[in-house]
Amino acid sequence: MKKILVLSMLLMVALSSLSAQTMSRPVYQKLIFDPTSSQDILNYVTNTGTTHSPHYILRALHIETGEERGTETYAADVMKIAKIGTTSQYVAASFNQSIWPTAWAVGSHLKIRIWCTDATTNPSGVEPYPQYEYAEKTIEVPAGTSGIVMTAAGQEMIVPPYPIVQVNHIISGMITSQWDLTGVTISATDIDPANITYDAGAYTVTVPDGWDGVITPAKDGYIFEPASRTYTDVTADTPNQDFVMKTVVVPGVPTNLAPNDITLTYTEPTAVTLSWVAPADVNVDSYKLIWNNGEVQNIGNVLNWTTPALDAGTYTWKVCAVNNTPTKNYTPVRVQINGRSTAGTNNPKADGAWAEASFTVAIAPAEYNVNITSNPTGVAIYVDGTNSGEFTPHTFIMAAGASAVYTVVLDHYTWIPADFAVTNIASDLSCEFLGTQLAYDIPADEPTELPPDIPIPPEVTLQILIETVGAGGAYIDPILLGDLPEWVNPAFTPTVYFTMDLIGLGPWTITFTTSTSCWVAYYLGGNWHTVQSVLSGTDFIVTFTIDTPPKDISDIPVVLGDSDPTLPVELSAFAATITAENYVNICWITQSETGMTGFNVYRNVNNNNLSSAHKINPNLIDATNTSSTQIYNLIDKEVENGNTYYYWLECVDRSHNSTFHETSPVYLDYITPPILPEYTTMRNAYPNPFRAGSGTTIEVDVKAGDNGTVTVYNILGQVVKTFPVAEGINNLTWNARDSKGNLCGNGIYFYKLSTKTINQTKKMVIIK
Numbered sequence: 001m002k003k004i005l006v007l008s009m010l011l012m013v014a015l016s017s018l019s020a021q022t023m024s025r026p027v028y029q030k031l032i033f034d035p036t037s038s039q040d041i042l043n044y045v046t047n048t049g050t051t052h053s054p055h056y057i058l059r060a061l062h063i064e065t066g067e068e069r070g071t072e073t074y075a076a077d078v079m080k081i082a083k084i085g086t087t088s089q090y091v092a093a094s095f096n097q098s099i100w101p102t103a104w105a106v107g108s109h110l111k112i113r114i115w116c117t118d119a120t121t122n123p124s125g126v127e128p129y130p131q132y133e134y135a136e137k138t139i140e141v142p143a144g145t146s147g148i149v150m151t152a153a154g155q156e157m158i159v160p161p162y163p164i165v166q167v168n169h170i171i172s173g174m175i176t177s178q179w180d181l182t183g184v185t186i187s188a189t190d191i192d193p194a195n196i197t198y199d200a201g202a203y204t205v206t207v208p209d210g211w212d213g214v215i216t217p218a219k220d221g222y223i224f225e226p227a228s229r230t231y232t233d234v235t236a237d238t239p240n241q242d243f244v245m246k247t248v249v250v251p252g253v254p255t256n257l258a259p260n261d262i263t264l265t266y267t268e269p270t271a272v273t274l275s276w277v278a279p280a281d282v283n284v285d286s287y288k289l290i291w292n293n294g295e296v297q298n299i300g301n302v303l304n305w306t307t308p309a310l311d312a313g314t315y316t317w318k319v320c321a322v323n324n325t326p327t328k329n330y331t332p333v334r335v336q337i338n339g340r341s342t343a344g345t346n347n348p349k350a351d352g353a354w355a356e357a358s359f360t361v362a363i364a365p366a367e368y369n370v371n372i373t374s375n376p377t378g379v380a381i382y383v384d385g386t387n388s389g390e391f392t393p394h395t396f397i398m399a400a401g402a403s404a405v406y407t408v409v410l411d412h413y414t415w416i417p418a419d420f421a422v423t424n425i426a427s428d429l430s431c432e433f434l435g436t437q438l439a440y441d442i443p444a445d446e447p448t449e450l451p452p453d454i455p456i457p458p459e460v461t462l463q464i465l466i467e468t469v470g471a472g473g474a475y476i477d478p479i480l481l482g483d484l485p486e487w488v489n490p491a492f493t494p495t496v497y498f499t500m501d502l503i504g505l506g507p508w509t510i511t512f513t514t515s516t517s518c519w520v521a522y523y524l525g526g527n528w529h530t531v532q533s534v535l536s537g538t539d540f541i542v543t544f545t546i547d548t549p550p551k552d553i554s555d556i557p558v559v560l561g562d563s564d565p566t567l568p569v570e571l572s573a574f575a576a577t578i579t580a581e582n583y584v585n586i587c588w589i590t591q592s593e594t595g596m597t598g599f600n601v602y603r604n605v606n607n608n609n610l611s612s613a614h615k616i617n618p619n620l621i622d623a624t625n626t627s628s629t630q631i632y633n634l635i636d637k638e639v640e641n642g643n644t645y646y647y648w649l650e651c652v653d654r655s656h657n658s659t660f661h662e663t664s665p666v667y668l669d670y671i672t673p674p675i676l677p678e679y680t681t682m683r684n685a686y687p688n689p690f691r692a693g694s695g696t697t698i699e700v701d702v703k704a705g706d707n708g709t710v711t712v713y714n715i716l717g718q719v720v721k722t723f724p725v726a727e728g729i730n731n732l733t734w735n736a737r738d739s740k741g742n743l744c745g746n747g748i749y750f751y752k753l754s755t756k757t758i759n760q761t762k763k764m765v766i767i768k
Helices: 002-023
Strands: 027-032 056-062 067-070 077-083 090-096 109-118 134-140 148-150 168-176 185-186 196-199 203-207 213-217 223-225 229-234 243-246 256-257 263-265 273-277 286-291 296-300 303-306 314-322 355-363 367-375 382-383 387-392 394-399 404-409 412-417 421-424 429-437 462-477 496-514 519-524 529-532 532-536 539-546 553-562 569-577 582-594 596-605 630-636 644-653 658-663 696-702 707-715 718-724 728-734 746-756 759-767
Touching: 027 109, 027 134, 027 582, 168 229, 185 196, 185 203, 196 462, 203 213, 223 412, 243 553, 256 355, 263 582, 273 314, 296 429, 367 404, 387 394, 394 404, 404 429, 519 539, 519 644, 529 539, 569 644, 582 596, 582 718, 596 630, 696 707, 696 746, 707 728, 718 728, 718 746
Parallel strands: 027 148, 168 243, 263 355, 367 429
Antiparallel strands: 027 090, 056 067, 056 109, 077 090, 109 134, 168 203, 185 213, 196 203, 213 229, 223 243, 256 273, 273 303, 286 296, 286 314, 314 355, 367 394, 382 387, 382 404, 404 421, 412 429, 462 496, 496 539, 496 553, 519 529, 519 553, 532 539, 569 582, 582 630, 596 644, 644 658, 696 728, 707 718, 707 746, 746 759
């Protein structure tokens, strides 16, 4: 019996120890501000050790049991937000499983919630705390008994910054005077009058920390010394900011200063007379003037002043009125203390405010005319190799002694002279350019090969014939592939491309004779126009007619290729993957379809040759003809181990035109059957946030019998990129480009997994 009792006690101790071990599991969740914010969380959370930040409330909810714990009721040694580390510091929210009555099961979930608040506010009982900014994140409890550490890149939790408390300072002083101090007003830059006090000469101004501005006293008929006080970056109370009020009326400001804000042009240095109009409110005894930031000059009671001879440059000047007449002619009562007078002098002299002006002097040399004409007229004129924007005939004005080289440019013309050089011009000049039209690359009614500067594949022979009314022909010019207007069919790649100038009277009938079947498309009127070749004997013939406008059409892009560039389907994905049953799943995704009939899938074994491939679908797969994303799947079960399979997708439009797309080859080798995930889920993108140039990877685990897509959306909900996923482990790499290859901008994006069994959405961020 004693042995049983001892064993029972030992078992209870062991279970207690095991329970304690299970119930003591710390969680560390790294906290950051929004990566685009200029604020640093380390400036808000400065506490360390076993203390909790007074700026935040932390709560953690075990979702499966509904048990919640918060920093309002639990000590900082088991639940806190604090700064961690010494050299490489970061802020983390931490708490311990030990304060929950029930152990967290593996695979259960913890919802972490954090609010901005202050040390005296407790939002308990208010849900969901709308008066505070808050952040929320859910994590899954992993297997094991060690701490749950969420500090790696992409695992951070973004929290709102704590609001900064405004700090104010008081600027104060006295206004003293022999005269009545009632009626004085105090103003300060960008300060609400409610934050300004004045009483019998004493004033205060309450300003925010770091304030920059000016404090100015005022009373009609009086002046103040100093007139105002200027402050920069106020960080403490500032007393003894005193003013003295005097009785002299400040004269007004002179007006109509001239010259001002203009440029005066002379051929040599010249003296300039400055003038102004006297202020109307007070008699002025004299004026003071500051010329070009020099010394103050007393110039007497005059309304003008003449400068020295001025060379080219910008000049400034100021003038103010001076009044020597006091406004009161009696002497105030003096108070004698110990035989000494406390009364100040009347000090009647006062200067008005400065009126400022500036002007520019230009010393312009003599100018001469250069008259450029041409035959024919209306030709672009280039000056020193740059298009001037002018056309012949035109007259240019040049300063004496200047130099320039003039040329004229018109497509398919040569000129005599080739250029007109002007050096140190000293008189009027003129030049007429005589043009000679170049021979046509393609003369009318003469079958001709394309010019040698147009790249043509060596296996292709190509001849062009242009027929028109009367004399004429065409000029053919190269064009960069990237400068061609966009076409609809993303699979189309031109084998020959150029621009064509049609000269003469239309209509023009254009015939291409080539050794291979092809499509010809030309761009006119904002649209691509396509024509398919027709076999004639051993050659393929393409003929079309252009009749608008009736004369001379320039820069018509022309492309030749093996498919129709206007085929109306936008294919965003086409892939072949091995299924769990060792079949091949062919999946394709269209972003939009217009005027489509349907699709066929072709297969070849150990041979990447479409011409010998076999169609594997018994009937045409119908198209949906919708502008939204569509997903198509076809399972190929007639495959054998050890072979490599090649697949092609044929897109057929309603005119029975076809475009083919090819997948990467699929090799069947199922000696080791693939281990499929037990359930379908999408992992977090890593890295996240990431830079557009580096890209991010998304792991998607798809269980047996399941498949679908991962779609990337922008913040407006628009589709950016779509990836097909099949059963197994799918590692998707997104390079921050959309389905057309355009680089996406910085900001927030969402990626959504959609399969037969799950819909799951997560967020990622592209940063600079």
